Amino acid sequence: MPEMRQSSLVVVANRLPIDDGAAPDGACEWRRSPGGLVSALHPLLRHTPATWVGWAGGTGPAPAVPDVDGVRMHTVPLSGDDLRDHYEGFANATLWPLYHDSVEQPEHHRRWWEAYQRVNQRFAEATAQVAEPGAVVWVQDYHLQLVPGLLRTLRPDLRIGFFLHVPFPPPELFMQLPRRAELLRGMLGADLVGFQRAQAAHNFAQLVAKVLELPATDRRIAVDDRVVRIGAFPVSIDTAEMAALAARPDVADRARRLRHDLGSPEQVILSVDRMDYTKGIEQRLKAYSELLAAGHVKVRDTVLVQVAVPSRERVGQYQILRERVEREVGRINGEFGRVGEPAIHYLTQPFDRAELAALYRVADVMAVTPLRDGMNLVAKEYVAARVDDTGALLLSEFAGAAAELPQAYLVNPHDLEGLKQGLLSALRAGPEDVGARIRAMRSHLHRYDIRAWARSYLSALDDSGSLLTRLGAA
Ligand code: ADP
Ligand code: G6P
Numbered sequence: 061m062p063e064m065r066q067s068s069l070v071v072v073a074n075r076l077p078i079d080d081g082a083a084p085d086g087a088c089e090w091r092r093s094p095g096g097l098v099s100a101l102h103p104l105l106r107h108t109p110a111t112w113v114g115w116a117g118g119t120g121p122a123p124a125v126p127d128v129d130g131v132r133m134h135t136v137p138l139s140g141d142d143l144r145d146h147y148e149g150f151a152n153a154t155l156w157p158l159y160h161d162s163v164e165q166p167e168h169h170r171r172w173w174e175a176y177q178r179v180n181q182r183f184a185e186a187t188a189q190v191a192e193p194g195a196v197v198w199v200q201d202y203h204l205q206l207v208p209g210l211l212r213t214l215r216p217d218l219r220i221g222f223f224l225h226v227p228f229p230p231p232e233l234f235m236q237l238p239r240r241a242e243l244l245r246g247m248l249g250a251d252l253v254g255f256q257r258a259q260a261a262h263n264f265a266q267l268v269a270k271v272l273e274l275p276a277t278d279r280r281i282a283v284d285d286r287v288v289r290i291g292a293f294p295v296s297i298d299t300a301e302m303a304a305l306a307a308r309p310d311v312a313d314r315a316r317r318l319r320h321d322l323g324s325p326e327q328v329i330l331s332v333d334r335m336d337y338t339k340g341i342e343q344r345l346k347a348y349s350e351l352l353a354a355g356h357v358k359v360r361d362t363v364l365v366q367v368a369v370p371s372r373e374r375v376g377q378y379q380i381l382r383e384r385v386e387r388e389v390g391r392i393n394g395e396f397g398r399v400g401e402p403a404i405h406y407l408t409q410p411f412d413r414a415e416l417a418a419l420y421r422v423a424d425v426m427a428v429t430p431l432r433d434g435m436n437l438v439a440k441e442y443v444a445a446r447v448d449d450t451g452a453l454l455l456s457e458f459a460g461a462a463a464e465l466p467q468a469y470l471v472n473p474h475d476l477e478g479l480k481q482g483l484l485s486a487l488r489a490g491p492e493d494v495g496a497r498i499r500a501m502r503s504h505l506h507r508y509d510i511r512a513w514a515r516s517y518l519s520a521l522d523d524s525g526s527l528l529t530r531l532g533a534a
Pocket of ligand 1: 332333334367368369408409410411412416435436437438439441
């Protein structure tokens with residue numbers, strides 16, 4: 061057996077940052093997968109000798125995946141049962157809805173918990189193999205909350221970080237989890253537990269004090285003979301990269317072409333989401349439909365482009381959502397569209413970064429209205445892409461991004477009238493107001509970009525500073 065290559069930085073996430081798709085010639089090709097976690101980490105690791113431990117999608121033996129931009133891909137296999145009970149079950153039908161305010165009902169099954177433990181153990185063992193002595197290991201997200209604890213048992217020499225990309229719920233919701241103590245203990249295996257928002261760190265500290273009876277503040281928790289630090293590290297994007305992409309002449313041309321193909325409307329509204337019930341897609345469609353019905357918005361002047369890439373397609377709640385969204389899009393187009401002039405342009409395809417940038421450039425209003433979202437990188441990507449300082453961002457108060465982008469047109473997506481008013485305000489805003497807001501948001505994102513995020517997290521995690529020195533040189 062060949063000797064396992066080891067790295068000084070190991071990222072552990074449920075998903076590898078790639079999907080297998082068909083290349084134009086029909087061959088199998090690995091390409092970057094959509095989703096916030098991948099978008100956040102991809103630009104950072106490109107410059108660092110690192111290993112990414114994750115699942116390549118599919119079931120059965122782990123496929124060999126080539127390095128991506130110099131990052132080694134170490135695949136962890138999932139069986140059909142693991143896929144059903146760990147990924148679709150405990151991760152995405154128990155934790156995901158519960159962590160997002162229970163906007164859909166979480167389900168609890170003992171078999172799912174067993175699979176969650178088994179898969180977390182497999183990830184911990186794979187990580188222990190590829191981490192060199194004293195390595196920094198950065199575990200990501202809600203699928204792998206037990207990994208820090210399991211890994212500490214296997215490899216006490218490692219420096220272990222854990223970062224949760226999704227919201228961490230208030231105690232009254234988290235307390236519903238039958239295995240709440242084990243989940244908290246798993247996270248406490250890390251040296252640093254990071255969240256998107258200070259409120260989440262506060263929720264975590266309260267729960268640790270209540271459930272595990274450990275002394276906890278919003279910054280530090282004493283566990284055995286160790287101190288675990290906790291804190292907020294709002295994730296960001298590669299702002300400069302998105303701005304450079306959006307400024308490319310071919311992307312600007314593509315945006316002009318798109319506007320023409322959309323019928324040269326006065327205003328384009330864009331939404332880009334994974335097809336997920338947390339994203340508020342149905343509420344947004346309802347608001348848009350009521351504005352059309354009342355004549356506040358006219359199809360010839362204004363079009364809505366809704367990109368909704370299918371996600372977690374075998375989970376019942378996602379299937380139901382897709383059917384409802386598609387029925388509603390059909391109804392709205394049937395009622396308000398004309399031949400060659402649909403009210404909503406509905407697209408379910410994954411796009412490459414240049415096409416996304418062109419879509420952002422064509423959008424006069426970007427509607428990002430999740431019911432709850434850890435951060436929402438789409439909102440940040442849109443701001444970064446508006447290199448000519450135009451464009452109105454309509455943003456939900458319940459997206460993590462709202463804390464950093466108060467200049468957006470903020471709305472409560474649960475309030476239908478408020479949502480309609482917000483959309484109209486964004487559509488009718490004058491260029492000076494729009495310009496001042498987007499400039500302030502762009503300048504914030506140039507300062508707090510993905511590198512600033514990684515720097516602040518990793519400098520808190522790795523006090524020797526050696527990892528940061530290498531990242532800084534990148
Ligand atoms: P989530 O993490 O819940 O999916 P985010 O908004 O934080 O939501 O991140 C979504 C990421 O996926 C963004 O980087 C966005 O550009 C990308 N993405 C969303 N839809 C598509 C699509 N149709 N094609 C390619 N990338 C997409
Ligand atoms: C969110 C989660 C990520 C996840 C992504 C895509 O961003 O925080 O952990 O990878 O959604 O979801 P998927 O189920 O396709 O991995």
